Amino acid sequence: MLTRLTGGRIVDPSNGRDDIGDLWLRDGRIVARPDGAQADETHDVTGCVVMAGGIDIHTHVAGTNVNTARLLLPELRAATAAESVPITETIGRLYAAMGYTMVVEPAISPHVAPQAHLELADIPLIDTAILAVLGNDDYLLRLMAANEGGAAVADYAARVLSGSRAIGIKAINPGAAAAFKSNMRSFGLDDAVPNSDITSRAIINTLQAATETLGLPHPLHLHCSNLGMPGNAETALATMDAAGDTRLHIAHLQFYAYGKEGKRGFSSAAPRLAEAVNAKRNITADIGQVMFGQTVTISSDVLRQFNARGSARPRKSVIIDGDGNGGGIVPYRYRKTDFFNAVQWAAGLELFLLINDPWRVFFTTDHPNGAPFTAYPDLLALLMDRSVRAQHMETLPREAMEVTTLASITREYTLPEIAIMTRAAPARLLGLADRGHLGTGARADVAVYRTQPDIAAMFRDAALVLKDGVPIIRDGVPVARPFGRGVTVRPEFDTAINRGLSDFYERVYGVSHAAFDVPGAEVLGRSQAFEAVPCRT
Amino acid sequence: MTELAKAWLNGQPVAPARAAAAAASLLAASRSAVLAGLGTDVAGARASVALARAIGASIDHMDAEAVFANLEVMRRAGWIVTTPLQTRARADVVLLVGDGLLEAWPDMAARLALSEAPRVTGGGRQVVHLCPGAELAESTATPRVMATPGPAIHVLPTVAAGKLVLPTLAALRAIVAGRNTSLDEAAAASLRNLAATLTAARFGVIVWSSATLDTLAVEMLCGLIDDLNRTTRFAGLPLAPANGAEAVTQTLTWTTGFPPRTGFAAPAPQHDPWRFDAGRLIASGEADAAVWISAFSPKPPDWEPTIALVPAGTAFPTPPQVVFEVGCPGRDHDAMLFDPALGGIAFAAASTPSATASVAGVLAAITEALPPC
Structure with a gap:
């Protein structure tokens, strides 16, 4: 089957392409223009922008914490929960309608990976992956306390990645969830887990080293300590320093972009963070933009969520002292009239606009923590049109705008920059060589947007989306319902680690460590086998 | 569903495909059906949702009170x-x-x-x-x-x-x-x-x-x-409550947004623990067809199902019109089940694999046999 997209503006920054021309697809892959061949199917996309399918590197769409949020908020189902915690079918449809073809659920504790993969298997249309959470798990802390060394940690991490079928490692306020079980109520970068000398800093460095030893394509993905607290920009800056020269991805940086300036003791410190990111080539960050409205915060930072219970709207929350991280579900409403929320909104936009390199800044709302992913089109409009930003600022508390620099920023994202931030860079960050671009041999995941003055409308309902070369969306509406793949890494490791793990699990937990392993695609109900991304050699 | 699956129509053994077709006709002709019991695994819960959506039925679990x-x-x-x-x-x-x-x-x-x-x-x-x-x-x-x-x-x-x-x-x-x-x-x-x-x-x-x-x-x-x-x-x-309730509740929640006692007659699922209580729907006569699903236990309900998916040895006072024998998840066939010792859903390999049909297999065959609407 040979398909031709003709007449569109092809924006493919990975291959240096931004011109009006044709794109040819055959059997699920992008191909060079074949000599003399006739297309079996031609899509006239004149007046449209053609990009690779979007990839979201950080969106909470599956797992026990997300499902608990669904159970917690039945009264919001008809209204906002349908967007903040959509069901699996809706997740696939809404993402695909926006031209996204892959998403990464970034916070799955290995022991609950089987449920997460069952949920992901029920999301139609798009490819999915998870990050496995380490850093509060008893076994890692035991390896570190016993000075077992980097090789043992790397073998353990590889065993976890393999068992939980993950694409990378995430650490979430490392040490804090373990400390909270011992009744510590705050936990910073240099605090130690009780009854040990293991600090958050040491856990971060240990997991960075394991990531590099294994050659994982994705750097350690870190949710720092002190999320949401005034003055926590210092924590983010110290964490970037702690990373040394090794790669580190900092998740939802906006939630750490706070100073203590101004009458309210709360201000945007985004310019300082952006400056630090610009200076440190080893750092990448996604933003976790706040948009206004009802949502629910779903986080494995159980300590932070416990402390945030008082802000719950509606007034109820779930806290889980889980294996490893656990989590907390706290519904929340971001309000335009709220000084703090307005500063958060501005700080996120400042980060987007002041970080110079679109290859190192990633487009997220930390769905649904800053906003549901359905707010993406509106966020793109804010980034690409400063008059849209100005209109919004008019409606926000003046006092809040005074503690940010947003009003002074004139930058507008270009389409190639958007294509980098939402496609090319995510593919590169995850090690997906055949995604995020439109070069020959790439997977034929293609999004087509109709150019129009209303940027949000352009990106909300893609004119055409193809997954593996098959049209799945036309004018924002599904026209087919294939299921995507699960994507993993499979690092090599010394299976001797299984002995120690087995002993520990039997003795401490009374169960087999292998009992938590995620079974094969068929048992999960997937129609396609898992795809393994190669490690770096 | 394998050829070895066992099924009965009006008390007589029949080919499973014929039983599935009969069950599909009964459900297609019903105006308000209920899928009750729901003693099954993740795959069975998924298949229950698919069938309920197809016929506008409601779904309940036998341990929903717990x-x-x-x-x-x-x-x-x-x-x-x-x-x-x-x-x-x-x-x-x-x-x-x-x-x-x-x-x-x-x-x-x-x-x-x-x-x-x-x-x-x-x-x-x-x-x-x-x-x-x-x-x-x-x-x-x-x-x-x-x-x-x-x-x-x-x-x-x-x-x-x-x-x-x-x-x-x-x-x-x-x-x-x-x-x-x-x-x-x-x-x-x-x-x-x-x-x-x-x-x-x-x-x-x-x-x-x-x-x-x-x-x-x-x-x-x-x-x-x-x-x-x-x-x-x-x-x-x-x-966790019995009869697979935890994994079924989780599965219904990610596929429909709601726990059991949810109805699919409207375009969007509706959840109401009183309205979609299977016992109440059946006692009041609001439901005109009821599917009893109980893969873990041969204990029949205290009402008369129209169609039953049950283990061997289930004794009904009045036999349902269509009966399928189903295997036990994690014993007769591989399954994803809630494990109380693990505190989550996990893979349970069949301990003594058999050719007995699974709930998911039977429900898929019934759904497949529904007349096009």
Whole structure:
């Protein structure tokens, strides 16, 4: 089957392409223009922008914490929960309608990976992956306390990645969830887990080293300590320093972009963070933009969520002292009239606009923590049109705008920059060589947007989306319902680690460590086998 | 569905495909069908949703009352909970509440290592069983058997009049919060000792089975846990209801947004624990066709199903029109099931694989055989 997209503006920054021309697809892959061949199917996309399918590197769409949020908020189902915690079918449809073809659920504790993969298997249309959470798990802390060394940690991490079928490692306020079980109520970068000398800093460095030893394509993905607290920009800056020269991805940086300036003791410190990111080539960050409205915060930072219970709207929350991280579900409403929320909104936009390199800044709302992913089109409009930003600022508390620099920023994202931030860079960050671009041999995941003055409308309902070369969306509406793949890494490791793990699990937990392993695609109900991304050699 | 699957139509053995076609005709002709029982695995729950959507039926689980005893508290007020592994590894105080704990989880004492010290945190472990043999309501008959044996467990009976759980829990919560109670001095003293144990705990866990506690008792326990967390760490460990209810509830939630007792007659699913109670729908005559799904237990419901998916040996007073024999998930066929020892959904390989059909296989065959609408 040979398909031709003709007449569109092809924006493919990975291959240096931004011109009006044709794109040819055959059997699920992008191909060079074949000599003399006739297309079996031609899509006239004149007046449209053609990009690779979007990839979201950080969106909470599956797992026990997300499902608990669904159970917690039945009264919001008809209204906002349908967007903040959509069901699996809706997740696939809404993402695909926006031209996204892959998403990464970034916070799955290995022991609950089987449920997460069952949920992901029920999301139609798009490819999915998870990050496995380490850093509060008893076994890692035991390896570190016993000075077992980097090789043992790397073998353990590889065993976890393999068992939980993950694409990378995430650490979430490392040490804090373990400390909270011992009744510590705050936990910073240099605090130690009780009854040990293991600090958050040491856990971060240990997991960075394991990531590099294994050659994982994705750097350690870190949710720092002190999320949401005034003055926590210092924590983010110290964490970037702690990373040394090794790669580190900092998740939802906006939630750490706070100073203590101004009458309210709360201000945007985004310019300082952006400056630090610009200076440190080893750092990448996604933003976790706040948009206004009802949502629910779903986080494995159980300590932070416990402390945030008082802000719950509606007034109820779930806290889980889980294996490893656990989590907390706290519904929340971001309000335009709220000084703090307005500063958060501005700080996120400042980060987007002041970080110079679109290859190192990633487009997220930390769905649904800053906003549901359905707010993406509106966020793109804010980034690409400063008059849209100005209109919004008019409606926000003046006092809040005074503690940010947003009003002074004139930058507008270009389409190639958007294509980098939402496609090319995510593919590169995850090690997906055949995604995020439109070069020959790439997977034929293609999004087509109709150019129009209303940027949000352009990106909300893609004119055409193809997954593996098959049209799945036309004018924002599904026209087919294939299921995507699960994507993993499979690092090599010394299976001797299984002995120690087995002993520990039997003795401490009374169960087999292998009992938590995620079974094969068929048992999960997937129609396609898992795809393994190669490690770096 | 394999060729070896067994099925009956009006009491006569027939080819499974013929039974599926007959079941499909019955359901297609019904105006308001209900899928009840739902004793199945994740695949069976998915297939139930697909069939219910196709025919506009509603879905209920046979242990939904126990699901809602917990869920109504969680979704009204929230809660703080933990896992069996964390309980075993860290809990220095375990408070068992009420009856039915071993019925809900026969291996509980061994799996939680109640008679051993917590391995991660070290130190000792105190276990107290509060209100064994207690009654939920005055009208309930003889006291239940105390469920948790073992010399290491300190048993504290109900102290309030009438052997009621709720007043005992209420008094305990009041004492923990430093308030007065109406108990006499002897009764109050035993609860004061317990309150002192709880407040001195470093990581305490309260274990209950919602099959024997009602919503008010669960709410009182969750409130007590909240109060204790002002100064120390405490969490709940609600034991999962029977017949696969936990994995089914999770699956329905990610596929439909709601737990059991959800209807699919409207374009969007509607959830209402009263309206879509299968027992009520059938007793009132609102449902004109009922599918009974029970892969774990041969016990029939106390009403007459139209179609049944049941294990061998199920004896109905009046046979349903269509019966399919199904295997047990995790025994006859591989399954994804909630495992109480793991505290989550996990892979359960078939322990003695057989060719008996799965619930998912039978329901898919019925759905497939539905006439196009």
